[in-house]
Structures are given as C-alpha cells and as structure tokens.
Amino acid sequence: MNPYVEVKHVSKQYAGADTAAALQEVNFTLNPGQVLGLLGHNGAGKSTLIKALLGAHRFQGEIAILGLDPIQQRDKVMENLAYISDVNVLPQWMTVQQLLRYTAGVHPKFNLEKANAVLSKTNIQARSKIQSLSKGMQVQLHLALVIATDTKVLILDEPTLGLDLIYRDTFYRHLLEWFHDGQRCLIIASHEVAEIEHLLTDVLILKQGKVVLQQSIADVEQGYFVLEAPSTLADQIAPYQPLASEPGLGTTRWLLAAQCLPQVQTLGRIYTVKLADLFLALQKENN
Missing domain, CATH: 3.30.70 (Alpha-Beta Plaits)
Structure with a gap:
C-alpha cells in the first residue's frame, strides 16, 4: 500500500522575508494507522507545513496526499482530507441541522446518518444555531462532520485549545473510536505535548523551520x-x-x-x- 502522505524536501521561503526560511528540507511519510505529533513553539514552522499539506500556499519540494498533488488536485485531495483547528470556521448563522444538510449536498462521501449518530451522544441540538454553541460543542460538531465523511487523512491544529478537561476527554475519545474504525492517519499539532503523547506513533519536532527530531515514539x-x-x-x-x-x-x-x-x-x-x-x-x- 502506498503512503497516505508523502513529504519530500519541502521548504518554504516567504517573499520579501529577510529571515531564515520558514521551512527547510522537511521529509516524512505517513501510512494508515500512524499518528504524527507535529511539535514546535510559535514560529517553528508548524502552520507553514500544515498550509502546504492543505494546498493553501506554494512551496519547494514535493507533497502527495493519497498520491495527489494538494495544489493541482486540491478538489480531489479534500474529498479524503479534513482539517480542524483552534479557530472556529463553521458558519455561525446556520443551525446544526442546516449545516448537516449543506455538507451532505456538497461532500460526496458525507453520511448524514453517521453524523446524527455521533451528535446523539452529545448535548448538541439539531435546531440550535452554531453561534449559540460553546466552543467545546462547536469542536464536537466539527469532529462529527469529519467522522461522517470517512476522511482518510485528518490534520488537527491545536484542536482542544481553550477547552475544559471534559470536552478534551470527549473529543479524544470520539477521535480514537473513529480512527480505529478504518484505514486512516492523523497529524496532530499541539503545544500540549503531555496531552497527546499517548495518541502518537511518531513525532516530528520543528525549531526555526528545521527538523530537530523525527522518530517513532518507540x-x-x-x-x-x-x-x-x-x-x-x-x-x-x-x-x-x-x-x-x-x-x-x-x-x-x-x-x-x-x-x-x-x-x-x-x-x-x-x-x-x-x-x-x-x-x-x-x-x-x-x-
């Protein structure tokens, strides 16, 4: 089986930047079943690498997501890749029910029954407006959308930032149940190293754009x-x-x-x- 994620010699220098490159010669591959912890302080290059994986900006080197180019074939990539960050991106004016119906209409792999099944285990009501939900509930809702799309590659960028312990525990419990229910790989970027350590199979630590450690947890x-x-x-x-x-x-x-x-x-x-x-x-x- 081919790797789900391949990153080869990826570097990024922002135009007009007088400082060192934001990324320098990053290489890694991820296969189904692997969970990569992407670690580094602010400015280490985590966000730059994530944007490259999402096809959100150009870079030097090669990236393939399920064999597809994230820039040239972004529409196909996004059918099997999902992203959850600490910044809320859900449409605040919609109700939960409207968001589910909209997603079912635009995503070819979305399973409405599965989304409702996940949400039935939470306190989220279908008629509630998204803007009325707490941050923890909105993160739960976002994860329910991801679970219902049968995503193969999931990138999490500080997903539980600002959440209390109960919501964090619920989030990771649902995440693990979904992860072990299929052939998937995860990339988790977080400052809470102790919180995610038990989830990881591999770790990649960046410092000032350079890889300072890349190993399996074992x-x-x-x-x-x-x-x-x-x-x-x-x-x-x-x-x-x-x-x-x-x-x-x-x-x-x-x-x-x-x-x-x-x-x-x-x-x-x-x-x-x-x-x-x-x-x-x-x-x-x-x-």
Whole structure:
C-alpha cells in the first residue's frame, strides 16, 4: 500500500522575508494507522507545513496526499482530507441541522446518518444555531462532520485549545473510536505535548523551520532516559552531555542518550523519558 502522505524536501521561503526560511528540507511519510505529533513553539514552522499539506500556499519540494498533488488536485485531495483547528470556521448563522444538510449536498462521501449518530451522544441540538454553541460543542460538531465523511487523512491544529478537561476527554475519545474504525492517519499539532503523547506513533519536532527530531515514539523511548542522582555527581555526569537537567531537593534529573546508560545506571534511579521532557530539551538546546 502506498503512503497516505508523502513529504519530500519541502521548504518554504516567504517573499520579501529577510529571515531564515520558514521551512527547510522537511521529509516524512505517513501510512494508515500512524499518528504524527507535529511539535514546535510559535514560529517553528508548524502552520507553514500544515498550509502546504492543505494546498493553501506554494512551496519547494514535493507533497502527495493519497498520491495527489494538494495544489493541482486540491478538489480531489479534500474529498479524503479534513482539517480542524483552534479557530472556529463553521458558519455561525446556520443551525446544526442546516449545516448537516449543506455538507451532505456538497461532500460526496458525507453520511448524514453517521453524523446524527455521533451528535446523539452529545448535548448538541439539531435546531440550535452554531453561534449559540460553546466552543467545546462547536469542536464536537466539527469532529462529527469529519467522522461522517470517512476522511482518510485528518490534520488537527491545536484542536482542544481553550477547552475544559471534559470536552478534551470527549473529543479524544470520539477521535480514537473513529480512527480505529478504518484505514486512516492523523497529524496532530499541539503545544500540549503531555496531552497527546499517548495518541502518537511518531513525532516530528520543528525549531526555526528545521527538523530537530523525527522518530517513532518507540525509538524515542528506547533512545533516551532520565537519571535521577545526587546533585553532587554533576561533574561526573557532565561528560555524557545531558540534553537537559532539572534540579530537585538534593538530587538532579538528567536527560541522557541511551548509549550512556551502562556508564551511569549505578549512579541513581532510571526513568523512562517523557516526550514533553525531550521536546523542552530540544527547544532549549543551542539557544
């Protein structure tokens, strides 16, 4: 089976920009079943990459979504690709029922019965105007539309930003139920690394337009570890070039590469690395 998403040597330099390129030589592929975490601080290049995937602007390099060019064949691409962001894009003047009927009329794969089935598990009423719904309800409604279109590729850009814990939990629960019900892949861009870590199969971390980490989550867990040891051992641990350190009460937690484990494992307690810790370390490195 061919990859659902192929990104080859993608770069982007905005016209008239005096700064470095917004993206530099990004490469990755996604197959059905993969969930990619796209991470990076503001200005790292996440939005630029997402816009390129959506065919919203031109770029250098190659992108294929289900074998299709996102710019030249955008209409075909959008039949199998969906996008949910933190910015509400639903028509506020419509009722929920009107939006469902409209979508059924314009999207060839939209299943009205499935959309209604998803919404029946929420407090969203068909006669409610979209503008009267809370942000959490509008995100639920948007996800219901996506679920009902049998989308193959879904891009989420800070989808739960500003939502309370209940809506976040509901959103991700419905998302996972839908994801495992077919052949799909996801790209999730988020600042809430700890919130999405358990969903991911792969991670791509950007910094100033460059890829600073691109691995499977399994490789991340095997490639790094955290050592908690007495702070007095700092000089002994320094030669192993820890990526980060966090002082505590008499001890320090060092983030180290896996090849250092045999030399330091007797010095203290060993912990599995968290993606959030690695993300922060890579963002700070060489600043």
